[in-house]
Amino acid sequence: MSEAQDESNWDNRYATRSSRMQASEIRELLKLLDQPDIISFAGGIPDPHLFAAEDMRNAYSDVLSKNANAALQYSTSEGYEPLRHWLTDYMSKIGVKCTPDNIMIVSGSQQALDYCGKLFLSPNDTALVTRPAYLGALQAFNAYEAHYDFISPESGNRTPQSYKDEAAKAGGRPKFAYLTPDFANPTGDTISREARMKLLALADELDIVVLEDSAYQGLRYSGEHVPPIISLDLERNGGDIEKIRTLYSGSFSKTVTPGLRLGWICGPKEVIRKLVLIKQAADLHTPTINQMVMYQVVSNIFDKQVDKIRKAYHHRRDQMLAALEKYMPASASWTKPEGGMFIWLTVKEGLDSKELLAKSLETERVAFVPGKAFFADGSGANTMRLSYSLASDEEIDQGIMRLARLIKSYE
Amino acid sequence: MSEAQDESNWDNRYATRSSRMQASEIRELLKLLDQPDIISFAGGIPDPHLFAAEDMRNAYSDVLSKNANAALQYSTSEGYEPLRHWLTDYMSKIGVKCTPDNIMIVSGSQQALDYCGKLFLSPNDTALVTRPAYLGALQAFNAYEAHYDFISPESGNRTPQSYKDEAAKAGGRPKFAYLTPDFANPTGDTISREARMKLLALADELDIVVLEDSAYQGLRYSGEHVPPIISLDLERNGGDIEKIRTLYSGSFSKTVTPGLRLGWICGPKEVIRKLVLIKQAADLHTPTINQMVMYQVVSNIFDKQVDKIRKAYHHRRDQMLAALEKYMPASASWTKPEGGMFIWLTVKEGLDSKELLAKSLETERVAFVPGKAFFADGSGANTMRLSYSLASDEEIDQGIMRLARLIKSYE
Structure with a gap:
């Protein structure tokens, strides 16, 4: 039974409110990324080594x-x-x-x-x-x-x-x-x-x-x-x-x-x-x-814990900003966050970050979240979210280098 | 500010979906019952002494x-x-x-x-x-x-x-x-x-x-x-x-x-x-x-735990059924549950168990849940829920005796 038939069976038969739910294709995608050789900037989840x-x-x-x-x-x-x-x-x-x-x-x-x-x-x-x-x-x-x-x-x-x-x-x-x-x-x-x-x-x-x-x-x-x-x-x-x-x-x-x-x-x-x-x-x-x-x-x-987390992510943010500066082409721009876990990367108009992700997973083994999912109006195809919360210095440098290489290949 | 004004402020001003929530007057009532001299058959919550x-x-x-x-x-x-x-x-x-x-x-x-x-x-x-x-x-x-x-x-x-x-x-x-x-x-x-x-x-x-x-x-x-x-x-x-x-x-x-x-x-x-x-x-x-x-x-x-709980509540159910048999007037009837935590008591037509509860708290110091709240159509005024999950043998005997005394006073 195909997914489409499947949906229609429960939706029609029991008249469920399918409007009340929405599959997140991104989250589904991220599940596929749990492969050890992938450098992932996709997660956006806390580093468990920092848990108390x-x-x-x-x-x-x-x-x-x-x-x-x-x-x-x-x-x-x-x-x-x-x-x-x-x-x-x-x-x-x-x-x-x-x-x-x-x-x-x-x-x-x-x-x-x-x-x-x-x-x-x-x-x-x-x-x-x-x-x-x-x-x-x-x-x-x-x-x-x-x-x-x-x-x-x-x-x-x-x-x-x-x-x-x-x-x-x-x-x-x-x-x-x-x-x-x-x-x-x-x-x-x-x-x-x-x-x-x-x-x-x-x-x-x-x-x-x-x-x-x-x-x-x-x-x-x-x-x-x-x-x-x-x-x-x-x-x-x-x-x-x-x-x-x-x-x-x-x-x-x-x-x-x-x-x-x-x-x-x-x-x-x-x-x-x-x-x-x-x-x-x-x-x-x-x-x-x-x-x-x-x-x-x-x-x-609480205070001690927050200090510890701030210090760790502060360092990773700086590492990622430095790597972006070092590797990214002039056509790319990115935010300079003062906190949190994310940097938002915009590549040149016309590039589709969902396609980039597929390619990146195939050739560069780097994961991120395509930006489009975050736009309620479906725009934002040339954007992506990079998280630095889980990555080591080396992963950040390597990952951004490879991602930049991929982006440059479309120049 | 009265509760009514209060409600209308948020409901009108922000057009909240007040139809999506319903205050449970019973649960509010039960909060008032946490007084140590009250024998409560109201709760319907597990006996914490049985927790593992x-x-x-x-x-x-x-x-x-x-x-x-x-x-x-x-x-x-x-x-x-x-x-x-x-x-x-x-x-x-x-x-x-x-x-x-x-x-x-x-x-x-x-x-x-x-x-x-x-x-x-x-x-x-x-x-x-x-x-x-x-x-x-x-x-x-x-x-x-x-x-x-x-x-x-x-x-x-x-x-x-x-x-x-x-x-x-x-x-x-x-x-x-x-x-x-x-x-x-x-x-x-x-x-x-x-x-x-x-x-x-x-x-x-x-x-x-x-x-x-x-x-x-x-x-x-x-x-x-x-x-x-x-x-x-x-x-x-x-x-x-x-x-x-x-x-x-x-x-x-x-x-x-x-x-x-x-x-x-x-x-x-x-x-x-x-x-x-x-x-x-x-x-x-x-x-x-x-x-x-x-x-x-x-x-x-799991099996050991469920056995322990069954044994304890089984005994309490038997105690409550025996007390009901011993004290209740002929006009009252009740269920004989084969498990769970509750007995359902029906008193003679015309009695309102919400009024009975108010009176019971005042004179007999026994609590229960008036039955009406469980009827989506507002019927069931002459019913009440008795829980035996938290009561000792003595509380069950005393509590049912007093409750029966109150019910009899309306005969």
Whole structure:
């Protein structure tokens, strides 16, 4: 039975909502890349050698020695109170005064995106996104049959009326603007303070929510700190978090570990309460034991852990930027990220990075992610995402050299 | 700001999909019951003293000593392969031959219900449910704006045409029949083999999916094993799982521990693949470490653990049935469950168990769950759910005595 027949059987017979899911051809592709002789800049996953495995092990042991009954039992949908309390301290350090009622624990920040889709999007409503945007966000919003329109925070957004008109044409209204303002996945770019303020002003005009995905925010290696959008929103609202329109989604995946699936959403109590109801009906709560362990681990070693990770990725970023400088032809350009895990490479117009990838795997044995997948409008064929989080100095130098050789062969 | 104003602010201002969530007044109520002098039959949660805490602790330690890099890293949406493989053995023991491709790991079986809602339900589609049904299932399906119609597997369903007509009237079509065939939450009832076959025949006529929630299936204390619906469906399809219409949702919450949030869905590959795409966009995957730990724990002690739990709850069920017999007036009747955690008490017509609960908390200090919440049509005012999973012999005797005294006072 072919895949096409197959799809039609379940789709027609049981009338499943196939619009609610989307195969990620990129992720499927990446599965094929687990071959040892391939230099992979594709992943975008943390280096497991940087995990605080020993501290984790001690924390699990501790929690299960002292508090097994609670750790293994059902718990509340909003999350483990001490962890939420710790997060109020964390948020306060980045300029956001809040209480545990402003915070809900989620099973990784992907879940925050799913729940925000569920809360805000009716079919054909518009999500404003950047071009490119985080692929997982597009997948999450697609499940709620989102229409997309595009913001360009740095180079200038369109008029509010034009966004309203386009959304109405699509059969809905604009519901939120989603972006990763710091060291974005996939570009590595950081949005300036001015652009953040302009985005808030646009959101005011449209009366929509700003969904700030801060997955990489803790990983700055150079340049000046830019305040999170939520803190800027708070500032212009006299510090009253109940009045803001920004929802902040945070993650422990990049700083501590992704395997525990732990993130959080911070925002006005009112919306957190709604998200808690959504979570209750969706998976009851995030695993109790993991929340207790994360609380213990971050209480003990968070700053030290983040320092260690910053230092390692900082070095790798510098190595990759140097290699790009050294090997790439003049027709190629790339971002100079101040943090995060990614560099975004643009090759000359007309080249298709998906074809380049196929060729690269065949002849150069170098993997990356073609950029097109990150564009909700299907553009971006001549772009690609390079991740330096997992590569050694030698792999970076070798891999970029080979990739440049391939790109030059099309000159 | 009052709750009502509050709701309208976010609902109107940001046009959130308030239809996608539903506050559970019962769960809110239960939060108020954590007072030490109250005898609670309300919970329906496992006794934490029966958790295999020591085995869990050893497993976390082992996994993090030997395999930390994998345990703390991202993993695949379908779940940890060795655990899925172990589950094929488990399923085979209950009459279901399948491969790991027929199994997806979920973060608790509540998530299976959420994903099935997401996969099947368009707004106003009909879910066929029992009356009463598991509250969490209704909450999960409500999020997808389900309409409900009612099956009565034991006493007789309506004609297929009548279900189709009602669904069309509601603006959709019947999409699945959901039920907990063994020791149901909330009634404790088990559906006979004949009724299971009739339900499958009805599903054939309607060409819909059967969603078998088996959360309590492992906890039989007496009576004869009844084959799971999925195994009956498989049997009539010559053992070819790709041809069946039943999806089976299983859980480790009642047998091992709920705190790790681990369950699974078993069904045709084709639908599992769709559910994997849904999971990928919703939370990427269930925590890696918990899956690895559960695999180790169930490989070592599953049968022993289930025996221990069965023995404890078996005793408590007998104690509660004896106390009901001893104290309740002739106007009350109750189920005699052969397993699970619940007894369903029906008091005389006209009594409202929500009012009884308020009175009971005030004068008798006994808690239970009023039955009405479990009825998608708002009936069942004179019913209540009693759980014996957490109560000691003395609490059961005392609590039922006091509850009977209260009920008698209305005679």
